[in-house]
């Protein structure tokens with residue numbers, strides 16, 4: 055029997071993992087991207103990403119994270135690439151901050167290993183962070199740091215090795231339903247497939263079949279600050295962190311480039327942009343001063359002037375949970391988009407889910423939270 059042919063539109067981390075999981079089942083895959091895998095114009099670049107297993111966003115993510123963890127290790131094994139370092143993860147802030155409350159509840163409800171440190175205990179173990187009296191840190195020993203560019207490239211390389219056709223610089227400009235499946239238009243050519251998987255990230259609104267979808271592209275800026283003692287800020291000694299504080303909030307990543315600690319400020323807002331194609335490539339001086347102030351206040355071991363600043367875009371939904379499932383009114387088409395700032399760690403399991411939906415039209419995972427119909 056001829057295996058079905060699946061078209062994947064977009065090879066950021068979600069599309070790359072989808073291509074890998076489909077190809078691993080022996081299905082025929084053709085994957086398109088307007089740029090090339092690992093590019094820095096969307097959501098899947100920037101040197102580092104947080105992997106966490108205690109999930110403040112909801113306990114229903116826990117089984118997804120377990121499977122994602124297994125698949126990250128499988129991808130590392132099959133490609134020989136070092137993608138995930140379990141350096142641990144801290145959530146730091148006031149004990150009654152909603153994120154701290156949610157992290158502790160998730161750890162307790164799901165019996166996940168964790169430690170709660172008071173300000174003095176955290177200062178002793180992790181002097182890289184300055185805590186105010188009364189603040190706490192929750193340590194997730196199974197958290198860590200992922201490397202986004204090599205991850206996307208590893209998934210695409212493995213998909214290609216298993217027979218997938220990867221087409222960079224191939225923007226998909228149209229799709230049309232046929233009697234047998236879908237006709238994809240790219241660069242004046244057409245490609246026929248049986249099933250379509252749309253993984254356009256923040257480009258969702260500009261993607262055939264998805265116009266009007268509730269995914270807003272937003273600007274996220276990352277800043278790197280030179281560590282005074284680099285060794286003390288490498289993953290061997292510095293976990294990833296989510297910092298909550300009345301004056302600042304950011305995610306924080308250990309030194310991977312031999313120079314800088316990365317922070318992604320949360321408290322300065324992630325403004326909407328019209329389209330990912332209009333992503334500003336520079337940060338304003340006001341933004342940089344505010345990010346520097348946050349670093350000076352809360353990270354005593356860094357020089358508080360950024361040595362590197364980069365902008366990215368990500369697609370956000372109104373409830374900050376992704377849209378995953380059948381495209382309403384378009385049989386044979388699946389969408390995965392709007393990962394709202396926390397999709398990277400989950401990408402392999404969502405690739406598996408996409409493969410389930412393309413191959414069988416169903417999956418063993420509960421997708422209620424991600425139903426495309428919830429915004430229509």
Ligand SMILES: Cc1cc2nc3c(=O)[nH]c(=O)nc-3n(C[C@H](O)[C@H](O)[C@H](O)COP(=O)(O)OP(=O)(O)OC[C@H]3O[C@@H](n4cnc5c(N)ncnc54)[C@H](O)[C@@H]3O)c2cc1C
Nearest residue numbers: 064066067068087088096097098104226255393397398399
């Ligand atoms: C700065 C930043 C920090 C983050 N931190 C974390 C973190 O610590 N942990 C975590 O888990 N998550 C994090 N996230 C979120 C995570 O990175 C994203 O959820 C994830 O990368 C989304 O991947 P994607 O494949 O949906 O989108 P993208 O990576 O943007 O990929 C979409 C792809 O589709 C292509 N495309 C679009 N339209 C078309 C078309 N018509 N034809 C062909 N190709 C098309 C684009 O070129 C692009 O390559 C962060 C995001 C950002 C931006």
